[in-house]
Amino acid sequence: MNRVQNTGITYPKPLYNEEQSRLKKAELDRYMDKKMAEWKATVPFASHMSEPELHQAYYRRTLIEHVWRIRLSRVSQTKAIYKIAQVSPRAARDYAQYQADEMLHDRLYVGDAAAAGITEEEILATEPYLSTRLLEGFFYYALEHEGVLAPVVSNYLVEYTQMKLQPAIVENLTERLGKESVKGQAAHLHVDTTEDHSQEMWDILHQLIFSEEDFQKVFKYLDDVQEILALFFREIYEDTVSRHQQTAA
Template sequence: MLNRVKNVGYGDTTPFLSAAGSAGLRAEIDKIIDGQVEQWFATVPEAAHLEGKDVNSEYYKRHLIETAWRIRLLRVAESKALAEVAKISPAAAQIWAHYEQEEMLHDELFIADLTRIGVSREEFLATEPYLETKLLVGFFSYLLDHEGPLGVVAYSYLVEYVNVKLEPRKLEALKSSVGETNIAGQVSHSHTDINDDHPGEVWAALRFLIKDEQDIAALKKYLEEHQTILAMFFNKLYLNTLAKPQDKAA
């Protein structure tokens, strides 16, 4: 008999990484991300601006706008990623679907915070996202077409790990600079990330997608590439809002 069906995740479902191996790799990846965070604060202009006492209103406004657009645009690519994940591992697809279900509408949390500082939904919708935001979305599409879903899921682990580690500090600062009632959406977003253990959830999906040592090497490379694109965005944000004229010319 001939069964031509494939790409449905059946066969040997034993993860390449044992439980101990997974924990060990996660610790290694977390250390790599910690190093990237240090590099971020050392090389990205005004990387800690939102943690300061005197937050520039245009910087803050545009940061919220781009965050909402990033969620809106990436959820399309991440939904497409679900189908590709399911072809490799139904278990990973189930985890990823649950994670996406929790994150899918979080753009509305940031849009709500925009309205609290006087930016209407109409103004948000009329603001085209930065090219750098589009490039991140385009990179996801490239990955799904030519390399697979591992890099897409890797992005979520990067941002969830960093958010859980650093977001509470930023939000505490914004309570003083922007006002606690004005950041309710961001607080709710952070609450979900922390209390639903989104880093752990995304890592559980990653474990099923890692099939060999080459995937581990690719995972590390993806983290580096995602940070590079995000840095391009934050540099653009700095140049458009905080930079002095001589800095913009440079």
């Protein structure tokens, strides 16, 4: 009798072959395109960063929250690596390499925050929004009670949407604020696009899909994560735009 379990020792084979994987990714990408269209139509200020007039308080608070999200997620994502290693060693290795690229990117946003007049002390004194805390809590919950898909799906969603939306945002911010003021965000975008993190995340995710039920779970996790991220946009809009408009009126 061997009591050892959850070792990933069997190196499980993904459900889909290379051609099937390509088709399944295209299906998910179409779904995310649809969700982005819904997002733009229903979430306040969803496209603000690519608009001509930049709301400074909104922008500054966005930078602070990016720093917090990266700092908090590198802890939850480390837990994800530990959990994935019990399922698929290759996926855990690939995910660890991806996280190694991302884990210290808070420094990039700290640099842009400094250019916007935000000190490290101000960042540390600012509590993350409820949405950010809920997102990290969702990962811990899912990893303990549902499996390893949720954090990987979340990164796939973020990388795909950033690939679609971030180039226009960085270009617009560069025009409004100057190249030196957004060089951290530009560097982050450069890494994501040149290394094709969207495809990289799918290559990892498909290694963790062992049944059609698993694939259907991906859609549900996309919905879950987008709902939490939409809460962030509503929180920051209320905090930096709506409330001040009401005060001014």
